[in-house]
Amino acid sequence: MxxxxxxxxxxxxxxxxxxxxxxxxxxxxxxxxxxxxxxxxxxxxxxxxxxxxxxxxxxxxxxxxxxxxxxxxxxxxxxxxxxxxxxxxxxxxxGVNESYNAVIIGAGKLGRALAATHMFERRGVNRLAMFDVDPTVIGTRIYDVPVYSVDQLGDFCREHNVHIGVLTVPKEAAYDVASIITEAGVKGIWNFANMELKLDNPDVIVENIHLGDSLMTLCYEIKTANEKREKDE
Amino acid sequence: MxxxxxxxxxxxxxxxxxxxxxxxxxxxxxxxxxxxxxxxxxxxxxxxxxxxxxxxxxxxxxxxxxxxxxxxxxxxxxxxxxxxxxxxxxxxxxGVNESYNAVIIGAGKLGRALAATHMFERRGVNRLAMFDVDPTVIGTRIYDVPVYSVDQLGDFCREHNVHIGVLTVPKEAAYDVASIITEAGVKGIWNFANMELKLDNPDVIVENIHLGDSLMTLCYEIKTANEKREKDE
Structure with missing residues (x-):
């Protein structure tokens, strides 16, 4: 039909x-x-x-x-x-044309790699700033994105109408950061902290990324295919 | 039951x-x-x-x-x-304990960020080397992982029994690289090249990663939730 x-x-x-x-x-x-x-x-x-x-x-x-x-x-x-x-x-x-504002929290290797990609702009998302606790990176620019102290995170989100927080912080810090940004009005969290972030606030959307899970799935499938080949031989 | x-x-x-x-x-x-x-x-x-x-x-x-x-x-x-x-x-x-060998092809920002993580070791995967075409990075070490020329890729994979190739190359290069490594015996490809890699060889497992798709899903869900809120008000 x-x-x-x-x-x-x-x-x-x-x-x-x-x-x-x-x-x-x-x-x-x-x-x-x-x-x-x-x-x-x-x-x-x-x-x-x-x-x-x-x-x-x-x-x-x-x-x-x-x-x-x-x-x-x-x-x-x-x-x-x-x-x-x-x-x-x-x-x-x-919602590609909605022009959402995003901040990246965590200016480590993954945060920097994400800041460097064209992924955000291509999907109409503006990377406004990065936040970190390390005084040696605060005040610098990474791929033209300014890095501020996490102390300024809540105020920044409120003042700049930030919709999306990208979390590339250690998993121990994830809930603290999530609570700061959601109280400041952030509506979506893209979570790379390698833990399941579960929030009580039903208004906030969380998209958990687990790259390691994908690597494991790949290993599993390689192993299964190997075992099958050995059996068939 | x-x-x-x-x-x-x-x-x-x-x-x-x-x-x-x-x-x-x-x-x-x-x-x-x-x-x-x-x-x-x-x-x-x-x-x-x-x-x-x-x-x-x-x-x-x-x-x-x-x-x-x-x-x-x-x-x-x-x-x-x-x-x-x-x-x-x-x-x-x-297969976490299988001790698979991996190489990362593409020593750009994402390749470097992946090389820096503990993701591989934690899952029993050894990052043996990185490969690139840029003469300024070939011969250096990135987070203690040696970087070689892509010209050496096939031979390296054969000599070191490489199981997994991590692709962080531009999408135009993905099929060429995939063909070099699969001919050299690589059995799994972890593909970050932001295109659907489809191989004729049924023995090779491909795990495509599309971070941008996940960002888009997040935007969609924020937009839908906003619309629902506006309707309810």
Whole structure:
């Protein structure tokens, strides 16, 4: 069964309203759609069918139609999707154009590496400042981002309307820092402190990053594949 | 229904053999179990019930019992799990003690930040070397890891039995590097190049990391929560 919405698409003018309760699995796929469509746009492609997108993304075509349908649907049967339209709509849905303000707390190696990337700007997030406790880095600039003392963190967040705090502090410091910034109005925490940050405040979104977990999964899969090969031989 | 395996557990001596086709969702949760149990061990705890573990991990107790059962089960009804035993078994399952060799390709900011972490050693992975094309870093050491020219990459991997390649190269270079290292016997790629690396070789495991996708998900959730708040007001 084709689940493409024939009414909307490039010609539809009605606002795209996500249906209530879109599953988090779908939401997690949206940035991938955004990334793939961005690459296609840069390659000069204009339209794509769900079958072509399926081959690129390793998601079934019917899953793709279903996913995009959750957000009102953008396809036109027989014509495929207008890539630019879809890209812009997904940008809008994701809040890429919201121009959020972020600070990085922890000017260590990971904090510096994050400050150096174009990841923030590309997604409409402004890196306003970094914060640390080390007097030798306070007052310097790292990749043009000013570093301030953690003592100034709460006031800075309040004064500059900071939406996102990026935590690259030792795990022992994570709850203290989280409490300072959430009291100062920060609404989202991108947590690299390698612990599950759980806050009582339901208004604050926490995205925990565990790079080590991903490395472990890789080791597990290498080991399992090895064992399988040895068995087969 | 209690699904705890009463036969195995701390007393069982039979080898733990993962059941065939353990779902990837379960496998993805194993590193989290490993991390949480490691924290509990360091806090001096000896035993834990599935209910207590459930509260820490935000996974239902029945899901926990089911997950651990996939791998033969380690619990004893009424006594809970022996944390040390469970930790060691999960370490073994994950291949944490396999002592894999890794190289980091790309000595830029992210490559350096990864080289600096304790993430590898903690998971039994040896960072043997880094590789780059920049003559000003080739021949230096970064956090005590030697940096060589990419020209030496294939030979190095063959000579040192490298299992894992960590890719922090620009996305345009990712396929070339992947092909050099897989021809040299590398079995797993931890890919930070911000593109979906898809290899024809089914023997090579690829773990794609997309930090930007996670940042986008966070922005999306902040935006959705804002919209909900505005509607409620």
């Amino acid at each position: 084709e689940s493409i919405d024939k009414v909307s698409g490039t010609f539809g003018k009605r606002p795209i309203e996500p249906k209530a309760n879109v599953s988090s699995a779908v939401i997690r796929r949206l940035p991938r759609y955004h990334r793939c469509l961005g690459d296609l746009l840069r390659d000069g492609k204009l339209r794509i069918s769900s079958a072509e997108l399926s081959a690129i993304m390793d998601i079934t075509a019917s899953q793709i139609r279903q996913d995009l349908n959750c957000f009102g649907g953008f396809g036109q049967q027989g014509y495929g999707y207008n890539i630019k339209f879809l890209y812009n709509k997904i940008s809008e849905l994701l | 209690e699904s705890i395996d009463k036969v195995s557990g701390t007393f069982g001596k039979r080898p733990i053999e993962p059941k065939a086709n353990v779902s990837s969702a379960v496998i993805r949760r194993l590193p989290r179990y490993h991390r949480c149990l490691g924290d509990l061990l360091r806090d001096g705890k000896l035993r834990i019930s599935s209910a207590e573990l459930s509260a820490i991990m935000d996974i239902t107790a029945s899901q926990i019992r089911q997950d651990l059962n996939c791998f033969g089960g380690f619990g004893q009804q009424g006594y809970g799990y022996n944390i040390k035993f469970l930790y060691n078994k999960i370490s073994e399952l994950l």
